[in-house]
Amino acid sequence: MRLIPSTLFARNLLLIAALVVGGQVVNALAYRELIAKPRLEQSAEATARSLQAVAEGLRLLPEAQRASFAARFNARAGSGQPEAMPERPSLMERAFIDELAADLGLAPTELAWQREAGGLIAVRLPDLPYWLDVPSVQPARRFARTWLIASGVSAALALLGAWLIQRRINRPLERLVGAAQAVGAGQRRLALPTDGPAETAALARGFNDMAEALARDEEERLLMLAGLSHDLRTPLAKIRLASEMLRDAGQGDKALLDTLDRSLHGLDGLLTQFLDYARASHPAEQELPAVEVELREFLAETVALAPGLPQPLRAGGPAVWWRARPQALRRLVLNLVVNAQNHGAPPIELDCGEAAGAAWIEVRDRGPGIVPGRVDELKRPFRRGDAARGGQPGSGLGLAIVERIARAQGARLQLLAREGGGLVARVQW
Numbered sequence: 001m002r003l004i005p006s007t008l009f010a011r012n013l014l015l016i017a018a019l020v021v022g023g024q025v026v027n028a029l030a031y032r033e034l035i036a037k038p039r040l041e042q043s044a045e046a047t048a049r050s051l052q053a054v055a056e057g058l059r060l061l062p063e064a065q066r067a068s069f070a071a072r073f074n075a076r077a078g079s080g081q082p083e084a085m086p087e088r089p090s091l092m093e094r095a096f097i098d099e100l101a102a103d104l105g106l107a108p109t110e111l112a113w114q115r116e117a118g119g120l121i122a123v124r125l126p127d128l129p130y131w132l133d134v135p136s137v138q139p140a141r142r143f144a145r146t147w148l149i150a151s152g153v154s155a156a157l158a159l160l161g162a163w164l165i166q167r168r169i170n171r172p173l174e175r176l177v178g179a180a181q182a183v184g185a186g187q188r189r190l191a192l193p194t195d196g197p198a199e200t201a202a203l204a205r206g207f208n209d210m211a212e213a214l215a216r217d218e219e220e221r222l223l224m225l226a227g228l229s230h231d232l233r234t235p236l237a238k239i240r241l242a243s244e245m246l247r248d249a250g251q252g253d254k255a256l257l258d259t260l261d262r263s264l265h266g267l268d269g270l271l272t273q274f275l276d277y278a279r280a281s282h283p284a285e286q287e288l289p290a291v292e293v294e295l296r297e298f299l300a301e302t303v304a305l306a307p308g309l310p311q312p313l314r315a316g317g318p319a320v321w322w323r324a325r326p327q328a329l330r331r332l333v334l335n336l337v338v339n340a341q342n343h344g345a346p347p348i349e350l351d352c353g354e355a356a357g358a359a360w361i362e363v364r365d366r367g368p369g370i371v372p373g374r375v376d377e378l379k380r381p382f383r384r385g386d387a388a389r390g391g392q393p394g395s396g397l398g399l400a401i402v403e404r405i406a407r408a409q410g411a412r413l414q415l416l417a418r419e420g421g422g423l424v425a426r427v428q429w
Helices: 008-060 063-077 091-103 138-184 198-248 254-280 295-305 326-343 372-378 398-408
Strands: 112-115 120-124 132-135 291-294 313-315 321-324 348-355 358-365 412-417 423-428
Touching (some): 008 091, 008 132, 008 138, 091 120, 138 198, 254 398, 295 348, 321 326, 326 348, 326 398, 372 412, 398 423
Parallel strands (some): 313 348
Antiparallel strands (some): 120 132, 348 358, 358 423, 412 423
């Protein structure tokens, strides 16, 4: 169980609350020692002197006049008859009686007392059979109650003010976190507002400059990669044409020409992956509108129309409608299928579904699986898992393309071990 909150907002609010409560505790201790206790001692001392004088007068009077004298004394105080206390005495009342007993030279247990109506206390001395009414600490209790209410209200107002101030400080940080997550998901040219206090404005300007620099660098890399891939297709086409001409003329070694064709096909696939990787993060690709797609039908259509998929694929899953960019989603599925073919083992299964209001797509195979510690590494460009997934050659871009497309679509790629052996590549929205 976490005792310290994880968010900066909650931590600062907790710190301010602790400071406010601590200040109120110190204030209460100061009130008790500097105001309440001296007043109580003075009141007890004055009451003790009054009781001593009345008791001395009673002792000097004839016994027949003592009862009437005590009655007149109590009537002047405005008392009623002593009543049994309905509740335990408060700490202040207990302290007052103890102080009064000490001033009278008695032990606290030797002084009998009861609370009376009207806020008085009836006291009976050990050697006298009469109840004598004296002012209690009721006014002080009312003052203490008022002080406690005022302190509670002031503490609540202080906490409310602290919450408002901290909320104002936390709002720019929340915008910054959201913008950083958006940039991490592939969005570019994202600008934070630069108004507000100087510190947050400087932070926003620094973030905007960083995001702009990242966008420029990314665009330059993608442009170079796309241009290189496009330019290489021309000489590859010439080599393929020459190979076909030699084959048609019956010239050249057939085995050598077959090897050349396979190499050209591999290079063409590699260039296609380069273009897919560049296209996945291109701003124009992300600006394409998302449409409602029925995922089950979409998977079946994608597999049926894709060339060069010799292994039988099984598409299943319930009908699920989801908003997506079809062209990008098609490239995502094909890259997952090709990855399963190259590095896994049949049967390869496609599935889709919806859980907790979010759609998912899975491509499953029965290959050797993947080393758990290399999952994040294999999502990066030009990382290959040949040793872990069968030793087949590859460009190392397949999963990186899927990762980029998934992030651009608001989803995430998960690589999970399959029960019974194999790999589950799951794209979860």
